[in-house]
Amino acid sequence: MGADRPLAAADAxxxxxxAATETDAATGTADLEALARRGRLLVMETVAHSGAGxxxxxxxxxxxxxxxxxxVLRIRPDEPGWPERDRFILSKGHSSxxxxxxxxxxxxxxxxxxxxxxxxxxxxxGHPDMLLLPGLDASTGSLGQGLAIxxxxxxxxxxxxxxxxxxxxxxxxxxxxxxxxxTVHVAPRYGAGNLTAIVDRNGLQQYGWALEPGEEHRxxxxxxxxxxxxxxxxxxxxxxxxxxxxxDFGEILAACDDVRSGSEGxxxxxxLARTVKGRGLSFTEGRAEWHARVATTAEAEVARLELAxxxxxxxxxxx
Amino acid sequence: xxxPQRDVxxxxxxxxxxxxxxxxxxxxxxxxxxxxxxxANAHPSQFLEMGIxxxxxxxxxxxxxxxxxxxWLSSFGIFFSNRALDQVRMAVAQTHANVKIGAAYTGxxxxxxxxxxxxxxxxxxxxxxxxxxxxxxxxxAETAAMTRWATAxxxxxxxxxxxxxxxxxxxxxxxxxxxxxxxxxxxxxxLLVSTGQQTARTLAAAExxxxxxxxxxxxxxxxxxxxxxxxxxxxxxxxPLVVTVEEHTVIGGLGGLVAEIVTAHEPRPVxxxxxxxxxxxxxxxxxxxERHGLTPERIAERVRRVWNAE
Numbered sequence: 300m301g302a303d304r305p306l307a308a309a310d311a312x313x314x315x316x317x318a319a320t321e322t323d324a325a326t327g328t329a330d331l332e333a334l335a336r337r338g339r340l341l342v343m344e345t346v347a348h349s350g351a352g353x354x355x356x357x358x359x360x361x362x363x364x365x366x367x368x369x370x371v372l373r374i375r376p377d378e379p380g381w382p383e384r385d386r387f388i389l390s391k392g393h394s395s396x397x398x399x400x401x402x403x404x405x406x407x408x409x410x411x412x413x414x415x416x417x418x419x420x421x422x423x424x425g426h427p428d429m430l431l432l433p434g435l436d437a438s439t440g441s442l443g444q445g446l447a448i449x450x451x452x453x454x455x456x457x458x459x460x461x462x463x464x465x466x467x468x469x470x471x472x473x474x475x476x477x478x479x480x481x482t483v484h485v486a487p488r489y490g491a492g493n494l495t496a497i498v499d500r501n502g503l504q505q506y507g508w509a510l511e512p513g514e515e516h517r518x519x520x521x522x523x524x525x526x527x528x529x530x531x532x533x534x535x536x537x538x539x540x541x542x543x544x545x546x547d548f549g550e551i552l553a554a555c556d557d558v559r560s561g562s563e564g565x566x567x568x569x570x571l572a573r574t575v576k577g578r579g580l581s582f583t584e585g586r587a588e589w590h591a592r593v594a595t596t597a598e599a600e601v602a603r604l605e606l607a608x609x610x611x612x613x614x615x616x617x618x
Numbered sequence: 619x620x621x622p623q624r625d626v627x628x629x630x631x632x633x634x635x636x637x638x639x640x641x642x643x644x645x646x647x648x649x650x651x652x653x654x655x656x657x658a659n660a661h662p663s664q665f666l667e668m669g670i671x672x673x674x675x676x677x678x679x680x681x682x683x684x685x686x687x688x689x690w691l692s693s694f695g696i697f698f699s700n701r702a703l704d705q706v707r708m709a710v711a712q713t714h715a716n717v718k719i720g721a722a723y724t725g726x727x728x729x730x731x732x733x734x735x736x737x738x739x740x741x742x743x744x745x746x747x748x749x750x751x752x753x754x755x756x757x758x759a760e761t762a763a764m765t766r767w768a769t770a771x772x773x774x775x776x777x778x779x780x781x782x783x784x785x786x787x788x789x790x791x792x793x794x795x796x797x798x799x800x801x802x803x804x805x806x807x808x809l810l811v812s813t814g815q816q817t818a819r820t821l822a823a824a825e826x827x828x829x830x831x832x833x834x835x836x837x838x839x840x841x842x843x844x845x846x847x848x849x850x851x852x853x854x855x856x857x858p859l860v861v862t863v864e865e866h867t868v869i870g871g872l873g874g875l876v877a878e879i880v881t882a883h884e885p886r887p888v889x890x891x892x893x894x895x896x897x898x899x900x901x902x903x904x905x906x907x908e909r910h911g912l913t914p915e916r917i918a919e920r921v922r923r924v925w926n927a928e
């Protein structure tokens with residue numbers, strides 16, 4: 300399965316993308332919901348096609364990524380190096396496929412190209428490679444590095460007098476890396492109000508710790524920050540913190556508006572976005588084993604049924 | 619005695635920044651050791667303190683380089699080639715970022731700081747990294763020339779800087795060219811190949827050998843990578859014995875580089891003088907050089923022994 304689906308869906312994909320970019324933010328988020336469903340299906344089908352890749356992280360981050368690329372980021376997909384653009388760095392680089400699916404829907408490259416994911420010679424490497432794919436603002440993969448790079452970009456755009464805002468997405472497991480805290484410490488010293496960290500708090504890491512007896516959690520393993528005050532940690536270093544539901548487009552868009560308008564204050568912001576790992580599919584939600592797994596034929600069929608475009612996505616044909 | 623390389627590096631950057639607002643210096647709280655403090659005083663708005671946080675510093679420098687800035691990094695070599703190596707690998711080398719690493723206190727003479735701070739293997743580590751340029755100057759003139767060249771040339775550079783001053787080998791007219799190796803002395807019996815400040819001591823060793831009737835040439839390798847392999851193999855072809863001498867482990871450094879080239883093109887014995895698979899220690903510089911066989915007398919003694927056994 301999988302091989303012909305993204306190809307068949309490509310045209311509908313572009314129409315969805317066009318519809319979204321033409322929709323004013325005030326008119327609602329039904330288009331974003333449809334794009335996120337389609338993006339999740341592209342992730343499942345691409346992994347099934349390539350036989351490898353991460354699922355849980357791309358699915359938890361999908362609504363955030365769709366909101367960023369279709370509403371928040373000031374970008375020009377046909378001019379990826381536009382100097383005044385906002386920057387986006389996927390520090391949790393193993394969720395590359397989620398980013399690729401959204402970039403394809405947004406018009407950076409043909410949706411068909413997703414079929415090359417993880418194959419030799421592809422621009423779509425397992426972890427994002429900025430030298431290969433125009434539109435990527437950093438190469439990431441070794442965890443914990445994206446925020447430091449993002450601080451450098453934010454300092455650089457400000458020194459150049461550019462209006463750009465830099466968003467860096469981290470995983471909640473990734474934030475265990477010590478290097479993250481080096482930058483959390485330094486960014487406020489440089490008044491990096493044009494830097495926003497978005498933490499995809501899906502509550503699961505690849506293996507992590509087992510649940511304590513009787514412990515309840517939205518995932519099948521312990522929260523990476525169980526027993527720790529992540530919000531308080533950022534705040535203690537001088538960051539502004541917004542906590543949102545990372546699957547609620549209204550909250551995502553409001554938070555992103557907030558950080559942009561608040562960037563003059565010189566205080567970097569952390570958006571702690573509560574998400575569900577593997578979000579959008581009944582059999583992947585909250586399951587740690589779906590960090591990186593390939594769908595069986597039966598699972599892929601369920602995915603297609605569950606992620607079918609909703610009739611509400613007006614004017615868009617079902618593929 | 620020449621001006622210490624760390625001072626030359628900082629003074630040259632001050633001059634460059636006078637003309638070029640894109641030249642920045644990032645420091646991980648060692649500016650008073652690396653002499654980046656001179657730059658901080660001269661160009662405070664182009665000096666960015668990152669705290670004791672080398673990994674973050676490397677990433678942030680890679681990020682700002684994307685906006686056309688030329689960030690130079692100030693810390694000890696050991697912290698780039700070890701602690702922040704993953705950041706140098708992924709954020710700098712793999713993206714060909716225009717980041718310049720000012721690797722201070724390289725070699726054996728790290729100011730009585732011992733094995734924790736003596737970097738015995740930075741050449742080996744950095745040399746194995748695709749796309750990384752590695753420069754190892756012998757004296758003040760070469761340090762200044764390399765600092766200027768690296769600032770003007772896109773891409774990652776690892777510049778090895780010695781803490782102490784040493785003899786001048788080149789004059790102010792010296793021009794640095796990447797890849798080039800520099801013959802400093804002709805010889806028909808033995809070719810001594812050296813790099814960094816060690817080259818000056820190796821040159822002195824060749825003079826000692828000459829007095830004993832062993833004709834020793836000296837080839838200085840300031841550009842460890844990229845390097846002119848053909849020139850090294852041609853120089854090796856002219857003598858029956860090749861000896862490498864470096865303030866670095868004999869595993870994978872200059873000795874490894876020369877052995878790889880010579881065995882491929884002009885097979886003959888290559889003797890590697892350097893740190894024999896052991897760590898450094900806290901001791902006066904003269905003691906360390908003696909201990910590792912890197913004084914002119916000890917080099918000459920080792921070469922003589924090998925030569926007489928041949």
